[in-house]
Amino acid sequence: MFKRLWVIGAIAVLIGPAMRWSDFLRTHRIERSASPTENDQPQLAAYWRFLVDARRFVPKGSSYTIVAPTPDDETQLFFLSQGLYGDVEPKPRTYVWQPQPGGGKYVVVYGSAECPADATLMYPVKGGAVCVR
Amino acid sequence: MRALIYVLSYAAFPLFGWSLASRIDDRAARVGFAFLAGALLLTIEATLFTICGLPWSILGLSIPLLALAGGLRAAGHFRATDPQPASRKLALAIIVIALAHFLFSLITTQSISPDYVLFWGTKASRFALARALDPAFLLSRFPPPRVDYPPLVPIVEAWGALFVREMPWITAAAMSAVWVAAAVPVIRWLTKSWEATAFWTAAICASQAFSGGGGNGEPMLVAFLSIGAAAIVANQTAIAAIAFAGATLTKEEAFITIGAILIGVVIRDRHIKRAAILAASSIAGASIWFLYQWRFGLHVGYERFNVLQKHFYWSNLPTIFHEAPKSLAAGCFGLAWIVPLTIVVAIAIKEPRRLFDTLPLLAPIPILFAFFVFLYLQYESALAMKMWWILPRISQAPMSLLILAAAFASGDRMRAP
Numbered sequence: 001m002f003k004r005l006w007v008i009g010a011i012a013v014l015i016g017p018a019m020r021w022s023d024f025l026r027t028h029r030i031e032r033s034a035s036p037t038e039n040d041q042p043q044l045a046a047y048w049r050f051l052v053d054a055r056r057f058v059p060k061g062s063s064y065t066i067v068a069p070t071p072d073d074e075t076q077l078f079f080l081s082q083g084l085y086g087d088v089e090p091k092p093r094t095y096v097w098q099p100q101p102g103g104g105k106y107v108v109v110y111g112s113a114e115c116p117a118d119a120t121l122m123y124p125v126k127g128g129a130v131c132v133r
Numbered sequence: 134m135r136a137l138i139y140v141l142s143y144a145a146f147p148l149f150g151w152s153l154a155s156r157i158d159d160r161a162a163r164v165g166f167a168f169l170a171g172a173l174l175l176t177i178e179a180t181l182f183t184i185c186g187l188p189w190s191i192l193g194l195s196i197p198l199l200a201l202a203g204g205l206r207a208a209g210h211f212r213a214t215d216p217q218p219a220s221r222k223l224a225l226a227i228i229v230i231a232l233a234h235f236l237f238s239l240i241t242t243q244s245i246s247p248d249y250v251l252f253w254g255t256k257a258s259r260f261a262l263a264r265a266l267d268p269a270f271l272l273s274r275f276p277p278p279r280v281d282y283p284p285l286v287p288i289v290e291a292w293g294a295l296f297v298r299e300m301p302w303i304t305a306a307a308m309s310a311v312w313v314a315a316a317v318p319v320i321r322w323l324t325k326s327w328e329a330t331a332f333w334t335a336a337i338c339a340s341q342a343f344s345g346g347g348g349n350g351e352p353m354l355v356a357f358l359s360i361g362a363a364a365i366v367a368n369q370t371a372i373a374a375i376a377f378a379g380a381t382l383t384k385e386e387a388f389i390t391i392g393a394i395l396i397g398v399v400i401r402d403r404h405i406k407r408a409a410i411l412a413a414s415s416i417a418g419a420s421i422w423f424l425y426q427w428r429f430g431l432h433v434g435y436e437r438f439n440v441l442q443k444h445f446y447w448s449n450l451p452t453i454f455h456e457a458p459k460s461l462a463a464g465c466f467g468l469a470w471i472v473p474l475t476i477v478v479a480i481a482i483k484e485p486r487r488l489f490d491t492l493p494l495l496a497p498i499p500i501l502f503a504f505f506v507f508l509y510l511q512y513e514s515a516l517a518m519k520m521w522w523i524l525p526r527i528s529q530a531p532m533s534l535l536i537l538a539a540a541f542a543s544g545d546r547m548r549a550p
Contacts, residue, residue, distance in 0.1 A: 002476060002543035003220060006328035009472035010227045013335040016465035017234040017342065024243060033242040036254070036302045040345060041247050048250065076251070082277055083255035083300070086262045095275050 047077050047110070050127035051084050054108045057123045057130040063089040063104035069111045071097045077110055107131040136304040139293035143311060146171035149198040153375055162322030166372065168315040169356060173379040173418070174198055175292060176285040180421050183266040184428050190264065191295050224331035228317055231331075235338035236310040239347040245306045249348025252277045257290035258300040268429040281436045283422045285382040286350045306348030313337055316356035320537070323363040323372075329540030333359075336469035336536055337529070343464025344525035350384040351526050357383060359533045361411075362394050365493045366541050370407055377411055378418030385435040389504060390497060390530045391415050397496030401489065445510045453509045456517045460524035461532075469532055473539035480542045487542045494538035498531045 028039060035048035058064050064085060068074045074094035082090065091104035107116055108130055115122045115131035123130040150170030157163040178198060182189055238244035246253070255277050259270045266288065271280050293308070294300045313334065321330040337355060346352050361376030380387035395408040402408070426433045463469040477495070480487055488495065505527065512519060 003326075003328045005472070005476065006326070006332045006540075006543075007220065007223055007227070009468060010224075010231075010328075010332040010335040012472070013332065013339055013465040013468045014227065014230060014234070016462075016468075017231075017339050020238075020243075020342070020464065021234070024241070028241075030241065033303060036242055036245045036250055036306055036348065037247060038242040040243055040245060044247055044250060045242075078275070079251045079255065079278060082275075083250065083258040083302075086259050090275050092275055 044076070044080070046127060047073075047080050048084075050110055050125065051077065051081050051108070053125040054123075054128065054130045055084055057125070058085060058088055058106045058108065060087040061089075062106055063091050064106040064108055065091045065093050065104040067093055067107055067109045067116070071099075073110060077108075081108075103133070105133050107133065135297045135299065136301045138296050139301045139304050140308070142293040142296045143168075143308060145195060145292075146175070148202055149174050149195075151202045156369075156371060157319075157322065159318065159322045161318035165315040165318040166360065169312075169319075169360065169379055170375055171198070172285065172289050172353075173375065173382065174201070176288045176379075176382050177421050179288045179292075180266055180284055180425050183268070184425055188264040189260075189291075189295060194292075194295075221327045224327035227331040228334045231335040231338040232310060232314050232317075235313060235342050236307060238342040239307040239310060240303065242303060244342045244345045245303070245347035246345045246349035248279075249306050250302070252279050252282075253286050253350065254290060254300065254302060254305060254348055256287035257294060257305065260287055261291040261294035261298075261300065264295070266425060268431075271431060272429065281385070281426075281432060281434070282350075283382045283385065283419065284425070285379065286353060286384075289353070290348070309341070309347045309349070309352040310338075312352040312356045313341065316360055319360050320363060323360070323367040323369065324537065324540040324544055326540050326544045329536070329544065332472065333533065333536045333540065336463065336465065337533060339464040340469060340525065340529050340532065343462070344529070346526065346529075349526070351529060353383045354380055354387060355529050355533055358387065358390055358394075358530050359537060361391070362494055362497075362534055363537050363541075365394070365398055365407070365411070366491055366537070370410060374411055374414035377415040381415045381419040382422060386527060386530075388415070388419070388435075390501065393497030393500040393504075394493050394534075396500065397493035400496060401492040446513065447510065449510050449512060449516050450506075452516050453506055453520070456520045457524065460520055461528055463525065463528075463532060470535065473536045476539040476543050477535070480539075488538070491538040491541045494534045494541065497534055501531045 033039065035045040037044045066074055066077045066081060068077055071094045075097050078092045078095060091102050092100050093103065094100060107119055109115065110128045113124055113129040115129060119131035119133050121132040147164050147167040148171065150167040153170035154163045154167040157166055175194065175198065178194060179189055260267055263270065266284055290305050293305060317330060317334050320333055321327060324330060341352055357376045357380035361373045361380060364373035364376060377391050380391060395412055398408040399405055423433050461467055461470060509516060509520060
């Protein structure tokens with residue numbers, strides 16, 4: 001009796017995933033995702049795509065600062081950047097929601113294409129810009 | 134190509150852990166357990182390398198582990214394969230569909246944890262780059278979140294990155310499904326039930342996909358804890374000891390679950406010997422990490438274990454009981470709980486003695502839920518949102534224990550000789 005109950009129960013459990021896939025396939029195209037959280041955490045995905053696009057303008061061994069509209073954006077962008085900019089020295093403007101002194105040679109600006117006044121060069125990227133001091 | 138090489142790098146784990154799985158007489162279960170044991174041995178070795186100042190390399194890490202596996206290798210004694218009744222084929226089909234659901238939820242980025250991009254994967258990427266459990270990164274002015282978390286997850290994720298030099302982020306997170314897949318034949322071997330194993334796999338995969346377990350510590354933690362707890366009931370103490378050492382090197386919550394399981398072990402055994410062995414192996418696992426923390430001047434222990442706070446918000450109780458069912462749905466309308474609970478209740482009514490041996494699996498469930506309520510009573514704000522973030526993941530261990538308890542109690546293994 002229990003063997004049959006386990007099998008029927010397992011099939012019933014799979015109804016939830018089947019409905020999830022039905023919803024997903026109705027609203028999404030199957031394509032290669034641009035970020036690990038593309039279809040679950042859109043805000044983190046936007047940060048990720050921006051940082052990946054900006055990375056090509058920030059050379060290995062240099063230093064970088066992230067500028068974003070809010071301290072929350074800057075905090076999360078900084079944590080994501082630690083995995084993507086591992087060979088670059090971090091000089092965050094905000095760390096764990098707290099302002100930090102100093103700044104890097106490369107200013108990675110999220111959410112706008114406005115560079116700091118002391119930046120001499122700008123590379124536009126998707127979602128922002130990379131400015132060079 | 135990079136993704137393929139990363140995937141293939143995981144094939145080394147069963148080789149590394151083969152010697153620790155030698156007592157398992159089922160081929161698939163031996164490979165599955167060797168995978169978990171290999172990841173544990175790699176974690177211990179990689180941590181010791183950094184403590185001793187040795188940089189990681191593929192050969193440097195592989196040779197000692199392969200030599201150990203070769204030196205201790207037992208003769209390949211396997212039981213003859215069981216005949217394949219129709220129910221086994223159906224169970225296998227359910228297992229394959231469940232694992233495919235979890236795997237494709239990860240590949241299509243529906244179920245990858247935010248914590249993976251915020252710190253688990255970040256640590257892995259940095260450790261691979263530094264070829265060490267990089268103390269300079271963990272002690273820097275700007276460390277990643279959760280510096281005190283144990284190292285198994287980032288070391289395992291970094292292992293593949295050593296082969297490809299750059300982290301294939303989505304592929305690395307998708308490998309979380311391999312941990313559940315590796316646990317499946319071990320659970321089948323321990324419970325002796327294809328049908329219950331199919332249910333366990335369906336429930337765990339639905340829950341992992343629902344709660345966004347990809348790249349996070351939960352798939353590893355649930356695999357280690359489930360195998361460890363099931364091995365206790367199946368009287369495989371050495372397997373349980375190895376699994377619990379793996380669990381404590383995966384996430385610090387393992388200590389709470391293992392402590393609750395050991396209460397059940399003491400009640401069942403009516404003596405403390407086996408619980409003491411399992412407690413010692415759990416502490417020994419975590420001690421490798423504490424030794425690293427001590428060596429490099431980090432805070433020794435787990436910072437989040439300061440659970441004894443001053444104030445309880447009793448007004449949180451209605452929210453806790455209102456929000457819990459939603460978080461316990463496990464991606465399957467709560468069936469992952471309801472079905473095994475029905476079986477346990479039916480057995481409790483008909484043959485309650487069959488539940489006695491499953492006490493190490495059943496006793497932790499109320500203890501863990503009491504602990505969750507204890508924690509949630511201390512939350513000052515945003516309780517509903519925090520429960521929604523956390524409870525679907527931390528409830529996976531008690532859910533797995535309930536399924537395993539029902540599997541053992543309803544199976545042939547528990548019948549009186």
